[in-house]
Structure formats: C-alpha cells, structure tokens
Amino acid sequence: MNNATTLLSRRQLDLVRIVWMLVTLVLALMTIFPLLWMLTISFKSQAEVFQPTFWPKAPSLKNFVYVLTEVPFLRYLFNSFVVSAAVTIIALWFHSMAGYALARLRFPGREAIFLAIFSTFLVSLPVIIVPLFIVVRSMGMLNSYAGLIVPAIFNAFGIFLLRQYYLALPRELEEAAIVDGASYWRIYWSVILPLSRPIIASLAILFFLANWNSFLWPLTATSDQSLWVVQVGIASFRSQYASSWNYIMAASTIVAAPMLLVFIVFQKQIMESIKTSGLK
Amino acid sequence: MLAPATGLLAVFIFVPMLLTLWLSLQSWSTQTGFDTARFIGVQNFIDIFSNSSIGRDFKAALVNTLIYTVLSVVLILPLSVAFGLLVHQKLAPGGIVLRTILFSTYMVPMIAVALVFSKLYSPTEGPINQVLGWIGIPAQTWLSAPQTALGSIVLLNVWQQVGYFTVLAVAGLTQIPDSLYEAARIDGANPVQRFWSITLPLLGNTLLFSAVIAIINSVQVFEPVALITQGGPVNATNVLTYHIRRVGIERAQGGLGSAMAVTLMLVLIVSITALFAFARAREARRA
Structure with a gap:
C-alpha cells in the first residue's frame, strides 16, 4: 500500500x-x-476507591497482602501451575506421538481415527459436562489432581497442528534412520522430537494459557478447597467480598499478572503460534 | 503411538458424548447410578420445547446463546479486519505496538476480565458511565437491567477477544501479494474499490476460520455469567452452558440436561456446516 x-x-x-x-x-x-x-x-485504600482521582494518592501493597494472607491464594496459584504444567507436558508428549503416527505411519483405520479426532472440534465441554462429571466420579478422580489433569489433556487442535507440521517435514531426514534399521520409536525420539522444537514451543504456550484460564472443568471437578485452582478460588472470593473493590481488583491483578508476564517475555513466539494456527 | 491420545479421546470425549446421547432419552437423576435411568423416548425433548417452565427457561437460554453468538461474531469479525488494516498499513507508525496492545487482553483470564468489567459497568460509580457523562450521553444500566445485560457481556467478550482475531486478520493480510494492489491501482481502482475487490475476497479463508472459532468460543460462554450475573437479571443472561450445568448438575436432572446438550450440539453442527456450505458456494461462484 x-x-x-x-x-x-x-x-x-x-x-x-x-x-x-x-x-x-x-x-x-x-x-x-x-x-x-x-x-x-x-493499590488504593478502601476509602479512596470511589474518589475520582485516577492514580492512588498513597499507593500501598496492603490489598495484595490481605488477599494473599486472608485467602490461600498462593495455594491456588500453586495448584493452577501444577495442573497447567502437567497437562501441557503430557499433552505435548502424547499429541506429538499421535501427530507423527497420523502423518507418517500406514495402518488400517488411520483416516477414520483422524476424522474422529477432527470431529471433536464440535464437541464442547459444556455439552458433555454432565456425563464427563459422572465418568470422572466413577473413576474416583473427583477432588484429585488426576481429575483436574487427565480429562484436560486431549486436544484435537494440538494433534491437528502437529500432524500438519510433520507432513511438511522432508522424509529424507527419517529415511537415513530407516536404512540404519531404526524402529519407529527410535526415529520418533531421536529424529522427530528434536525437529519439533519450534512447534512444541508454540503449542506449549497455547496449552499452558488455555489451562491456566480454564474455569468450568476445575469448578465442576473439585469441591475440596485445597485443590482449587486460582480461577475457582477467585470466583468464591468474589462472592464473599463483592463490595470491596480494592480487594477484588488486587485478586484480579494476581490472576492476570502471571499471564501478562508470560506475554511480555514470549510475545514473539505467542504471535507466531497464533498466526500458524490461523493459516493452516 | 496413537494409543495414549486416542485412549483419552475415547474415555473423556466419546464415552461422555455417547452417554449424553443415551441419557437424553432417559429419565435419570444425576445423583443416582445409571441403573436407575428409565427409557422415556423423546419425552425430554418434548419437555424442553414445551410451554412449561422447563421449556420456557430452555428456549430463553437457547435464544440468549444465539443472540450472544450472533452479536459477538458480527462485532468481532468486522472489527478484526478494521484493526488488522490499521496494524498492517505502512503509512503511519504504531501498527505493531497496537497489535501487541490489542492482543494483550486475550492473555488476561476471563475471570479477571469479568470482575474488572463488573466494576467498570457499575451504573452509579463505574468509570464507563462517568466517561459517557462527559460527552453528554446519559448513564446506561449495563449489567443491572434485563434489556442491556446480555449486550454488556457481549461487549466485554469483544474487548477480550478482538485482539486474537486481529492477529489472525493481519496474518491473512500479509498473505495478499502487493502486486495485486499495484495492478488494481494502475486500472484506476480507488482504495475503497481495492478493499472490496481484493482485500475482502482474499481474506475469505481467514474470515471463515475466524468465524468458526468465534462461533465455537461464543457458544461456550460461561465465566462472566457464572461470575457476575448468575443468569440474571430476570434470566436475561441465562445462556445455555450455564443453564445446562444448573439443570444437569445442580438440579441433578441428568436426562433433561443431556437433551439440552444434544440440542445445543445439533444447532452448532448445523450452523458450522451451513457456514462451510456458504463459503463453498461463494468459492464456486467466483471460479
């Protein structure tokens, strides 16, 4: 232009x-x-909240201290971190295997399985929440880390993007290993996985973000307060302190800050991963 | 190699999906085992579309979800293209900074967004009404009145999501070769004509993808409703996801909840299929 x-x-x-x-x-x-x-x-005091001045007159960390000590927010943040990290790592491992198998291995029913995976784009969590709750309950996983982590791992989008990535890799890279008599597992571990670093990095950010922000499933799967993730914790906090804007905003800042920090640090990678997800 | 992923898919998606379909034909309480389920045919579906209170609540929630989704998509797509052009243009500096700022809201968890907006929208003390007052617009009721509550939630959704779709639009815009604009300019096309005859048609695939993602996201709206309005005032923001969870889990009416879920999924499948059919027909017309 x-x-x-x-x-x-x-x-x-x-x-x-x-x-x-x-x-x-x-x-x-x-x-x-x-x-x-x-x-x-x-950063404002309770008295100052409704005054029209924009900047706090005497900025203090009191609200943060109150929120972090009055409510076990550190515990919630820890839970969120453990769950998001576990889901991200397991999902990347499982999905890169699945993506590789779908891109390279020949076996009966491959297209059908791909189609089945693809169709789950249309099945959203709210649609299956009631039976999923029952399934997880019958497995004894309600109120456990497993109940928070295991059902959240599968991600059709991730498998799809990894498969696209592997389809675009030149086959010659693997052929040398096949000539040497390496098994598919061996090729996956020593050739494919190291080559996947860029896409894995992009997906890691997206998976972590999605799981850090998820609310509906953790809300449904945990009633035990010590297992709450920060999203559920803040929802309950808000119902108790609805009129204390300074505390609510401090709590919101605590949930938003880690993600905004991640964004500032990994800005370029995040933009790239969003772009690739859109173009494929 | 496929086993771990497909195993999870089977247990946590396909089994619940099949159970939803099966339960939608049963009378069953969520608090009891599946052995207590009793086959009642399509009675659940008759109930949720009847004129009883069950039917009225469900149909209102369905309509709310439809309004919410249509408004979100209709606002997000044009805005993402407009903002995309603003980021992509090379006349003035600041495009990349704008993209970064717009996208930053997408990183903020919906919970925090909902909390902040519940305060921003406050009719008496909220800054939005203050700012409107400065430019002579009377105070709005926002989340506190049934007429404006759903629209207010759409606005906070647009505020949070538009940056993500702008990034997609910019990615689509960079794919359009400069030579096309050059040729159009030589033919004497003005910027507006160039937008309608080059930019928009060539953004087709990006827009289709954006529309699908926006629809799927909007249909799942839950946090702001659960957190700020609890479906109110007077059920004005009672969207389907919130309603299904309330009926299926809190009221333990598993059969009814499942019938609602099946209906929601059918509507979604039909809309997405129609969207793709529309895109294909348009493609065929152009070829």
Missing part, C-alpha cells in the same frame, strides 16, 4: 497520518484502560 504516496499530496498524506495515529491511540487507550484501572485500584 506504499503506492498511496503517489496518489496524495504531501499535505493530504500528513493529514491521513495524523488521523491514523489518533485512531490508533484512542483504540490503544480503550484497550488498555480497564487493565490500568484494575491495577490502580488494587
């Missing part, structure tokens, strides 16, 4: 530039305002 320069005069172009930048600025402000507002209130 750099050809626009030839269509417009210098002055018109400057005008377009200014309008563009104003729109961008307003949009950016509208996007960022709720987050900034959350942050400023979480």
